[in-house]
Amino acid sequence: MLSGSTLSSFTDGAPTGVRPLPGGGVVDLGIATNMLNCGRANCTEAQMDANSRARPWGANNARWRLYAYGPLDQLAPLSRPEPCYLTVWIADDGREEDGDPASDAAVEEAGHGIVRVHAETFGASGARRAIEAELKRACRGAAPDACLPGIRVQSWQELRQAIP
Numbered sequence: 600m601l602s603g604s605t606l607s608s609f610t611d612g613a614p615t616g617v618r619p620l621p622g623g624g625v626v627d628l629g630i631a632t633n634m635l636n637c638g639r640a641n642c643t644e645a646q647m648d649a650n651s652r653a654r655p656w657g658a659n660n661a662r663w664r665l666y667a668y669g670p671l672d673q674l675a676p677l678s679r680p681e682p683c684y685l686t687v688w689i690a691d692d693g694r695e696e697d698g699d700p701a702s703d704a705a706v707e708e709a710g711h712g713i714v715r716v717h718a719e720t721f722g723a724s725g726a727r728r729a730i731e732a733e734l735k736r737a738c739r740g741a742a743p744d745a746c747l748p749g750i751r752v753q754s755w756q757e758l759r760q761a762i763p
Contacts, residue, residue: 607667607687609674614665621670621682622723628665628686635663635688635717661690661715671720683722690715692733712736729758 606614615629630640637646638653647660654660667687672680691703692713703712712735719729734750 606665609667609669611669611673614668618668618684620684620721620723624721624723624725626684626686626721628668631686631719632663632665632688636661659691659695661692663688663690663717681720681722683720683726686719686721688717688719690717731758 611618614632617625617627619625633640633642636642637649639646647654647662648658649660650657665686666689667685669685671677671683671685674685692715695703703714713733715731715733717729717731719727721727736750
């Protein structure tokens, strides 16, 4: 997933391009991804590797990859779904020091089995809500069968920021 080669079964096409929003407006998935990666509409590798207050890990900075996306009412049968578009990005955690944000650390290294997730909904009239979480596989040892089903939420936060 970290390399972007695997997508969720909840997608509505390519992970780039413009999508209409329920109630009017659009979201450009490519630009939204770049805004997470470097704060600009277009990102270079150097910009993604740059140290900043928001991205202090240099070559280990998160490379957000769109993983799941589509209209919320297409995700699950809800009795009264909100008219919004759901996006979920995934990235490597900042504990790793391997310089490769497109792959997880080795089993014995810090950050192994941990990912960051950014979920954001886009609604009518420019409404947006976002949360970020750090998730870890629940494992008891290094053996492949030592991992339990599911994940552990290590931390999460609702993001409140000015909308660009």
